[in-house]
Amino acid sequence: GIRVVTFGTFDVFHVGHLRLLERARALGDTLIVGVSTDEFTRRKKDRLPVFSESERMEILLALRCVDEVFPEESLEKKREYLIEHRADVLAMGDDWAGKFDEFRDICEVIYFPRTPAISTTAVIEKIRL
């Protein structure tokens, strides 16, 4: 079967995350999600996630569209992860458009349009008000 891999933090899970995962899953038979560790998230976003990596992985694994999860520790390991998980397709939201084209030598690389007007930051702001 076709193995699709995607990566992300998926903190404060929302419908933008869900739509991305469902579209990614629809590209193949198995969806494997690399979930950014707390430490990697701190470096990437300059703040700790609201939910811990084990909580975020638990939520993702419970979704019908997700088959497997693994911790993503850095951007530099992306090629390693794609090989290890035998990715046929790498699927990402288009906030990363072009950023992962270097992996087209080992898998198909697809960028999906982001769901407009929803983000973890927007959710945090909405609750804060």
Ligand code: C2G
């Ligand atoms: N997403 C989306 N629409 C939104 C918000 C997010 O389609 N409104 C998608 C993003 O494009 C991404 C996925 O949901 O593909 C996860 O988003 P984040 O948790 O913000 O992931 P990010 O921190 O960008 O991690 O190796 C790359 C990364 O670790 C990406």
